[in-house]
Amino acid sequence: MLRVAIIGCGKIADSHASQIGRIKGCEIVGVYDREPLMAQQLAKRFPIKKAFSSLTQLLDEARPDVVHITTPPQGHFDLAKTCLEYGCHVYVEKPFTVWADEAEKLIAIAKERQLKLTVGHDDQFSHVSRRMRSIVRNGFLGGSPVHMESYYCYEISKAGYSGALLGDKKHWVRRLPGKLLQNIISHGIARIAEFLVGDSPVVITYGFTSPLLRSMGETEIIDELRVIIHDVDGATAYFTFSSQMRPGLHGFRIYGSKNGLMLDQDQETLIKLRGARYKSYAEKFVPPIVLAGQYLGNASLNLKTFLGNDFHMKSGLKFLIESFYRSIIEGTPEPIPYREILLTSRIMEAIFRSLSESIAEPTRDYGREHAAAVV
């Protein structure tokens, strides 16, 4: 029985506790939050052995094999380091760390101690993402990716998390170097990082505060971001984060020299984009029919998965956790390669550095733009 602990008992910890509960062969032996009431409320609602009021007490008494760190990102590095030094495998929620060098250090410690680490990029393990990965591996693109487009949007509203963030000038998200972006975009960046071959892509960034937020008196939060990434092998990628565009997409498109794929995370659809063209007017009529058939196939597959009771909103999280536990028990590779974790961290750091440098000297009165290369 794998002994699991959770550190940080906020919103995302609920998803972890819930999905861990669906996995056989593990139990949650303890939870900890620096606010004891938060730890107690989690322990009341899930089958959790004990809520602890100190981290060392949790690690000493509960002796977990695996620790899930679901705190705000500022705590990730120190907590993960402590847990690794206690001999625990560690699952760190996204973003992995605040700075890329912290990510490097954690991975070095894990390797040295022969422990496993992973990051909460669970969107990459949803049903549709796994289907896409399998199709890409089978050569559908016709070789390496030529271009990618990743969308990760976030609808700002007055309620909930964004309401709390906008209303509180001391909110922890504001203290992150990349603020709102840093807490959200790693899912979308990781999708691109998965298919990059080099370690130092060029990253060109443009970000600004949307007119809506500006009208609400907000000047610190950048909620519109456009990024261009250029890899050493010539592959390029666009990344878009927007709080204003509708629909607020969470999607990914990848194009090879032969064909392309279009993934929609919200609708859980994957569409094959045929590179070759039909002759003459056939190009106007056949592809729409083929696309309609593909959408119907996606709907049918989603329904089948739902009826098979495997279509939970957080099914990607369950798959990732399960894969991580399997890698611990069986000694197989980690579900997310360390190289991908590092590359995601580096790209994000490059984005935030370029934004923060341009804050001092905005190139336009409403925008901030900068070009930077990952070193």
Added chain:
Amino acid sequence: MEYENIIDKNDLVLVTGASGFIGYRVVEGLLELGFQRVRCFARSSRGGNRLEALAKVDGVGSRLEIVNGNLLSPQDCASAATDAKVIFHLAAGRGEKSFPDAFMNSVVTTRNLLEAAANNGCLKRFVNVSSFSVYSNQHKSHGKLLDESCPVEQSPALRGEAYCFAKVEQEQIVLEYATRRGISYAIVRPGQVYGPGNEGITGRVGIGTFGIFLHLGGSNTIPLTYVDNCANAIILAGIKHGADGQIFNVVDDDLPSSRKFLRLYKRHVRSFPSLYVPHAISYALCYLWEKYSEWSHDQLPPVFNRRRWHTYWKSTRYSNEKLKERVGWMPRVRTEDGLKLFFESCRVRRTSA
């Protein structure tokens, strides 16, 4: 019958959630009653705009102190609670779907405020504004009276409703501080508070989740309380002798049935199709949803279940007798007038949307 105050008009009172739907009316009510030192605690300066506007009204500015802060900060709580004789605690995690967020914004904040008040040492009463949603209503037969003696939900997490969970836990922490630190308290449980500023149709009438409006209330009485009446009840629970350690339900007189409310809404605000779901069927659907949710490990979240049905859609009668007897409350706005004001506000909101 004489209902004496426990504080005088020059004593400092604190209102948390002061820029909110009910909180703002509490502030107005305290000023109307002649209180000279009203401290308003609001989370952000944006939400406090109308408080600032109120402060500019002649004769109000010197009596109103606006404090922006976050109740999650013990320091902010300590500053807010300093010298307060009565605390009207209305700030809460309303509208939160996440259990941890609702808990944090209702329970952790309340604990911080209680701790600050206990350390402060001059508090005469802490008024915790709770909700009808804390009642379980499970073991009563149809049409029975729900009053302050009725049991609270014992397993609030199973309701599948973050707000209920947070409110039950919030009341617990108030009781704990009353026992452990000697905090004097009153708990106010309003029914469905309505009025300009809160234009939605309560879920007790029905839900629009599935594309068409499902009318679930039928002939049930809807426990409405007009926002001004509710604010007045909260004020009286805070300042009157006889309210100490008491729980008060707040509902108005002459409550409409769900069917009547919906008919009036359609007539005065907008017409839309609705489908009446008889109680037996809504109960069966809630049961099936609950069971499927359990079986599938929450593939469908447990938002519909029997506990929720008992609380919101079971035929129940309500009483405001305790409030009238103990603190001399009377609804100032009749339900008929309140509904007119509410529907007018809904119409304006729709036109300006």
